[in-house]
Amino acid sequence: MDMLGLYPTWYEPGIGSGWVIGIIATLHVLFSHTAVGAAILFAFLAYIGYRDDRPELIDFIKKYGLFLLVFSYILGSITGPGIWYSTTVGSPNGISALIHNFVWKWATEWVFFVIEVVAVYMLVYLVGKVSQQTHLKIAVIFGLTSYATMLAIVGILSFMMWPGHEKWFTEGGYLYGFYGPNTFAQLAIRTAFMFTMTAVVGGIVAAGLKDKEFKRWLLRRLAVIGIISTIIGMAMYPWYLSTLPEVANVLMANRLPDYFTPAVLFVLAAIMAYFIVTLMSPRVVTASVAGIATMAILVLGLWPGETVRETVRKPWIAGQYLYSNQVIGRDVPGMDVKSEIPLLEEKGFTRAHVFWPENQREINPHNAIHVGQSLTLTACANCHSLSETGMRPLVNYFGGISDIERIKTYLVGAIATGNTMYMPKVPLKDDEAEAMALYIASLNDDEVVARYVNEKTRQAAASEENTRLSAQ
Amino acid sequence: METEMLYALRDPLGVPSHPLMFLVLGVLTWAMHIVAVHVLLGSSALAIYGSLSSQSHWRRLAAAMVNTAKVAISVAIVFGVAPLLFVQVIYDPFWYTSNVLSAWWVIGFIIILIIGAVALFAFYVMNKSMAEVEKTRCPGSMILAIALFLVVGFIMHALAVQMLHPEKWMEWYAPGGIIDPSGRSIHEFNLWRFGFFIALSAPMIGLWLYAYRRYLMARENENAEYLDFLKRLAASLGSIGGVISLVFFIAWMLTLPENIASFATSIWPVLTILALAAAVAFPMLIARKLDTGLWGYAPFAVGIIAGLVVAIMREAVRWQTLFGVHGYNPLDYKVHMDWYSTLLFIITLVVMGGAVLSYLVTVAWKAGQTKGMYTPSPAVNRLGNFAIATVAIWILQYFGFGLWVAYM
Ligand code: HEM
Secondary structure (H helix, E strand, O other), rough: OOEEEOOOOOOOOOHHHHHHHHHHHHHHHHHHHHHHHHHHHHHHHHHHHHHHHOOOHHHHHHHHHHHHHHHHHHHHHHHHHHHHHHHHHHHHHHHHHHHHHHHHHHHHHHHHHHHHHHHHHHHHHHHEEOOOOHHHHHHHHHHHHHHHHHHHHHHHHHHHHOOOOOOOHHHHHHOHHOOHHHHHHHHHHHHHHHHHHHHHHHHHHHOOOOOOOHHHHHHHHHHHHHHHHHHHHHOOOOHHHHOOHHHHHHHHHHOOOOHHHHHHHHHHHHHHHHHHHHHHHHOOOOOHHHHHHHHHHHHHHHHHHHHHHHHHHHOEEEEOOOOOOOOOOEEHHOOOOOOOOOHHHHHHHHEEEEEOOOHHHHOOOOHHHHHHHHHHHHHHOOOOOOOOOOOOHHHHHHOOOOHHHHHHHHHHHOOOOOOOOOOOOHHHHHHHHHHHHHHHHHHHOHHHHHHHHHHHHHHHHHHHHHHHHHHH | OOOHHHHHHHHOEEEEEOHHHHHHHHHHHHHHHHHHHHHHHHHHHHHHHHOOOOOOOHHHHHHHHHHHHHHHHHHHHHHHHHHHHHHHHHHHHOOOHHHOOHHHHHHHHHHHHHHHHHHHHHHHHHHHOOOOOOOOOOOOHHHHHHHHHHHHHHHHHHHHHHOOHHHHHHHOHHHHHHHOOOOOOOOOOHHHHHHHHHHHHHHHHHHHHHHHHHHHOOOOOOOHHHHHHHHHHHHHHHHHHHHHHHHHHHHHHHHHOOHHHHHHHHHHHHHHHHHHHHHHHHOOOHHHHOOOHHHHHHHHHHHHHHHHHHHHHHHHHHHHHHHHOOOOHHHHEEEOOOOHHHHHHHHHHHHHHHHHHHHHOOOOHHHHOOOOOOOHHHHHHHHHHHHHHHHHHHHHHHHHHHHHHHHH
């Protein structure tokens, strides 16, 4: 028995699962980057504090370190698995693909994570209790391991778009999956922006300093770091683009919203403006100004990156072989993975899907609407909301029509053949296409189901009548 | 759900090493997770109880326990992430289904845990000088934290139990034959099982208190009355908590699902009870020795071993259900051996992890035992340099292999 290894679908009609995942991911970036930024800065303050014998700096670390480091650290480490959990429920096969390719990399990252947790507490609590040289060693360990966690994760992130190397498809293996030109371009950009983050988050730290002179000195330096790292990050963007496959550039040219480029430029300009203002008059930076700026910059800065990532990897969700709707769309001989499209073409979702209600395995006029719902949930809901809110509501995309035949024609002609660039190929049996069309029509028109059932019943009665007559 | 369907859900990528490695690592790290959870819940409970008291010993203990809880939550999270990783490597069909069917709770888990952690921190920050003053500020925050931690644990529990019922999944997903994709419900739980894992916090924090007491004894002029108070408290937490845990455990065994009811009469419950009894009785058994040498730390070490036995028993329940009843064998997962990443993990864990953690723990330990500033010996310094070098080498190999693969 050949079955399609698909899980149940989680569908959230209100805001849509995509948004839930996005919100948690944003929070994670906020917390984790704050933690990294603060950590780098604290190591630096400790260094200056010891070098110039300035106990007030060491005091400061003790006082605020707890809040910034431990707090953002803990929240960062909760939202980290949070991303896992939320992708798990939004895209179980997607996270599974990452886990099964990279489990050891994640386990390796976990070793760094354990070290970080021990080090972060020591960094804060052992200020003044261990020799200066020892404290610096701890800071170095903390800094290096934090960076190593980024190294460990970046290849996994780029695999979500492309396997590192073309050879992964034919030869498989961790190294070809993880490493490629795109991995390094991404790493370089992320590293640059990590310093931007440090500079922004540093504002919160600096705002708390009592010593006016030192505060100004620190804020100026942070502003310079911020300006330089932002420029470097921007300058590397063309390199990053050049590591993307041809199709990605086509997608970006065609599918990104028109306001995208101006919006990105605006965000970058805002970041630069913030740094320039702090450079000119550090007094402006109070803890709340810095806090708000941090949130704004992180969220705004995150958004273009995420939009690009989402746009260029459509219709895939991982490794260019797994579709967003969880179906495997191409062979990966290197890993003995077979496309599931032939199976779908042969049997259809209704017969092949593991999680399919038994009473929906055969389609008839009475259950057609439910089968249609199940099909749409399975094949489309990952990208299209089925209500009027949320991500790309399906209702809006069919121009308000409730003509089952027309919808069916589109489904069979465009989607079942895989004729769009950004949507998966979704093979549909004829009766499946009709059921899905019925369901989609019902989103616009409450009465369509009743009409459909009536019509089918009449047709059935008529044909029965015909058979009877011809038999006579 | 038929066995073939369960197998169909497996990831076609296979796993990069023998599946047994993931099974073992999952059990080991989960044991650490649950022990840390016990310390978290136990210390939080003692903290709130003590902070509502006006007795000076209790207040002092409460202050110490808030500090413990604050670290324990980090440790619990770190050791929660690891089994979270491993469980989905070999039990993916079960774990993912269970998660998706209760999706909102999975999301809620994160949010509730965040609020709980914030509440714990708020309590800590507001009561930094609890041992010195009579008044406790905002005890509600700590109560809230504990309540939320329990909810978090309950969600974990439901996910762990739901995965054991493939025969019910379809009814949960499509009640009456119509799919309900909302993920709003918790579908299955067993309060005895959950209660058992929670109740173990009492004996475990008792064992932890022996270690805390031993730590204090290393200092000069430590208040003997306080030490005595700790010892009595630890003993009663151990015995009373042990009995309560036992009751929950037996009730769990009696309420196991019918198809694995025979588990209750297997060797596992016997081993579990023996291990827990040994851990609780251990401080009494070593009696006088407790105050000599490093023996004061031994009870907690025995507690960790008991936690490991509990973890193995819990895995045996899962094995008997999934393999025994449903015919799913996690150990026959298709293997796509990947030597580089397997060895990278092992070497990172053993060499780098070993070096860095021994350095950090040595420093933390010595600093805690030293009055004033601790200056390490040259040997410890060398260990520190070696530790930093291992991390640096790790980063170098990352770029070495990476650039070679990407551009050659
Ligand atoms: C205060 C917080 C927490 C509490 C009280 C808690 C408690 C528990 C309990 C009682 C169980 C056993 C459930 C059962 O088998 O019936 C459990 C299992 C588990 N916990 Fe936690 N937990 C907490 C936080 C976390 C976190 C933050 C993570 C991950 C990031 C996590 C990951 C896990 C996993 C993966 C399992 C199941 C492992 C398996 O089935 O193999 N826990 N937890």
